[in-house]
Amino acid sequence: MIDPRPGDAFQPGELLNNTYRIEALLGRGGTSDVYRARSEISGRLVALKVLKSEFSGNDDYLVLLTREEEIREVRHDAVVRYSENHRTQDGLVYLLMDYVEGPGLDKKLKQGPMPAEDLLIVCRRVAEGLAAAHRRNIVHRDLSPDNIILRGGDPAQAVIIDFGIAKDTNPGAETIVGNEFAGKYAYAAPEQLNGQTDARSDIYSLGALLLANYRGASPDIGRNPMEVVQKKSEPLDTTGVPEPLKTLIDRMTAPLPADRLQSADAVLEFLRAPDVDGDVDDPDATVIVPPPRTPAPEKAASLAKTSRSAAPPAPGGKSRSGLFAVLAVLALGLGGVGAYLSGMFGGSGYPVADPFSLVVEKPAEGPARAVGYVPDDTSRTALTRLMTQQSGQADLTLASGDLADTWPTDVMALLDRVQPLDQWRLVINGNAAQLSGVTSDAALHDRLSAAFANGLPGALTGAADIRLDPVFLSAETLTPVLDEMADCGPLTLPGAGPVGYGPETDVVVTGRVAETATRIGLFDALRALAGERNVVLDVEVLNPTLCLIESHLPSAPPGGIDVSFIVGDRDEPNPSGRFFVGENPVIDIVLPANVTEGYLTVSILDVSGDVFHLLPNLNRQDNSVAALRQGRSGAVTVRVAYDLQEAASNGRLAFRVDDSTLGKSKIIVLHSAQPLFDGLRPTTESAVGYARALQENFEADHGSIQSLDSRILVTAKP
The missing domain is CATH 1.10.510.10 (Transferase(Phosphotransferase) domain 1)
Known part of the structure; x- marks a missing residue:
């Protein structure tokens, strides 16, 4: 199994569609991740493939995932069974399939x-x-x-699994x-x-x-x-x-x-x-080798069997069918030569190549090479000379095809232009061509981009993609993008070295963003600058309200105080922190053994922009750690949001999720040496107002807040 990250689409314990409980992350891919989940209704294990958020709004990837879903029409034990696609409240698209236990x-x-x-x-x-x-x-x-x-x-x-191919x-x-x-x-x-x-x-x-x-x-x-x-x-x-x-x-x-x-x-x-086929090392064996582009091997073998059964043995027990077979092949070969010389394969006298393809490349590593077809000996000589100058090699075959008259001149003119590039690749099929290249020289990049702005030379159709890719990508190049896209606090580049990112170094970004759209835009902007480097966004998507509050909260270290969730209606743990409409979130605070003094302040920063004070409040005013521990040592669990039935009897706070305010809320746990405020705050108040009051308190007395711990609670439709 793979360790989860905060930025993963789902976390172990999370319940999807009010049915599938996430158990583990099985694998990460370029466009999707795969999880193991279990149906809480039937107990059946399933595999769940989810498109990464930056692709969930891309129609091309949705089509590919839909194509994979169509495999459910195939009913065979050797083909993984697919169920259907779903979309979460956050817009993530996932596909359900059977979970197959065993080694690949x-x-x-x-x-x-x-x-x-x-x-x-x-x-x-x-x-x-x-x-x-x-x-x-x-x-x-x-x-x-x-x-x-x-x-x-x-x-x-x-x-067989994974019938959907996605761009990676x-x-x-x-x-x-x-x-x-x-x-x-x-x-x-x-x-x-x-x-x-x-x-x-x-x-x-x-x-x-x-x-x-x-x-x-x-x-x-x-x-x-x-x-x-x-x-x-x-x-x-x-x-x-x-x-x-x-x-x-x-x-x-x-x-x-x-x-x-x-x-x-x-x-x-x-x-x-x-x-x-028979053993070719046996001198008595009859072997028929089909000439190029003759019937498929199984048909040739069938002919071989017929020859063996029909030909009588030669004197002395030796079979003569091998000789007849060789003569037959020789006759076919001579026929081919005759056709070649007479021009039956094309107007130039060379065999027709369909497709007429040529690939010429100077890679970043290894020698330059040219492989494919050329229409005349002059082109072959010119390309071979060019490859020799590049300390490379050519493997070129003369052939005819449906080519423009200027094809040889156009190709050589194009190759002459790209020689200064650090690396380049030209793929030609007939008159259609695609050129890609990389340079670290900005002036050369601009010059070639302008030269190919209106297409390729002569009769060649297609486009050129010349990329500017410095050997090292500096963090300063990426910082403006991060600053522009940051909408929930700073975004950081923890892996940037002194000279930036090398050619094979991942560009990793950490932090928080306010919306999925921000994450997608950030990914696209970084991909445009990263070249061949992999972009990894280890960012958490919150919402605008929580991000506004984040900017006002005091700076304090975590104190190891844990927040745990229970589904009150069913009295079962909910480690994912995701609750659906109609459910009753029960919230417990777990004090570590070393927290024995001071005061605890617990609040919910609601997605709607309000704060609900769980501790202290009018019904529970004593928030001292000593009172909460009640003489108990070690780790102690303190309930701050209750089961509905229990709250009805003791007057404590309880919640039921409705569909009016869905999304992410934040539980804030503050441990302070003294009570934070003179008197009680109202049970409900503006989140921004509360955050500012905390900030003012912190500025007045830096030692008042000893730690700040938090946990996200998500509400969603089933």
Whole structure:
């Protein structure tokens, strides 16, 4: 489990929708957090995914969460069951799903290799779940070890989770949603790099994760996007994997979608009747190797079986079918050469590439590289020379495509412009291009931004994003944003070093804000300045009234006096401090053993702007610690707000939540050496007036208030 933070959406013990009691935080993500909760009606455990507050008002993320909710239509044991979306009174959106107890395959991956037999069982189970989802045209798009949980640790009880992909800009997350890519690089199918996804992409991802868990190590995908593109075009290395797992993975992870097992049902068919190729080291074995872009491997294997059964044995017991197969492949190869030379693949005489893609990059770390297609030898020579000058390398293939006549000139002109950047990346598909770059030179940033303001050179369509990113981000750069957005006391940057934030240092902000809208605006403003750095807002959202009072309260240290809550109607603890309309909040003050003298003043700063004095008041005037302890030593509990029935008999204060003033209120506990005021304050008064009176008292006698402790009480609709 993960330790909670004050800024988390929910706290352990909190009751949602008057039904689900939060038990623990299971994980934090870039856009959402996941909690374990229990239904107080049925006792059923559930997992609860909540969008972070800065995304709850963003329609794009709501659509993604709604898409995940639609998985509830898939009824299969291997697919996590979803319930529905809810929105809290504070505007947070959360999704309910079944809680699956057991290790994820990501945990198993860290523990080392898994047996092939277990992985075949996992494959069957997951393929059954995918088949059920695919029949409803639902593609996972992000299948990876962390999205498969083994219920009770049993491979036969594997469950697919997390069908919703959300944009995650945290470093290392590698999950992107947009026109270009969806999925994790290590397990994503090659076509996903170009934004093309269908059921066969899930087949590839399943095969890749099976291989990773067999090896006990994630796939090697390279150190930068250029290497990713190159490695994704190559078959996965299954050397040493035992049959039939090896052949299964090979057929699931062919780089070209058309060469894979075409459906989850096809995977299940293979598992029912494995069709494993013969041993290639056996000189008597018949091996047919399909040429590029021929029928899928399973069809080729079917042809191989036909050849074996139809060809009579050669004299001496040797099979001649291998020779016929080689001749057939050779004939196909010669046919391909003839077609190539005759221009059948395109007007230039080069094979047609669709999509016609090219990626050229100078990353922050590692050599520059160019990978993809070019339309002529002149372009290939120029790009190769450019990469050599950058101490990089080029892997370029001549091909034809639907390109503008000025394509080679336009591309080289664009690359010439970006050379001074610290790092850059150009992605081209046909005539469409996207350029991104980073520089620490403000003058260069302004010059290139102006040059590309109206688009890219020549016939290239698309845009350029040139970002100014100094090596170190100074705290002074961020301070104006914090000062502008601060509406509930100062916002601080506890992690800022002497020179600011390095390239991989998180920007952490602590403090309080008055509204969720402030938190969202703060996050957006900091993201615009932080570059690739992660922004962490460890801030508490209060409300305007409480924030106004905060600015008037005296400065005093905490004294270790605790505030605890009980639901009076049911006489049960409520550690979350959240009460719903109709409930009766009971409030206890817990004095630590070392607080034995002085006076206690307890008040509620209500969300409406009023103060209710719980101690002292007209019905309970003696607030000395000695009177409250009544001779008891150690930690002592003092009740200051009562159960309704008890209050009716003893005349003490009691409350019932109604829907007129919902939100956050604050319990203030002041420990002073002497009574704070001459005489009693009215039972109810203006919060601002009371805070000013406290401040005046504190200024007149700095030693009068020894400590200040507080606790938030939240009222909401069920």
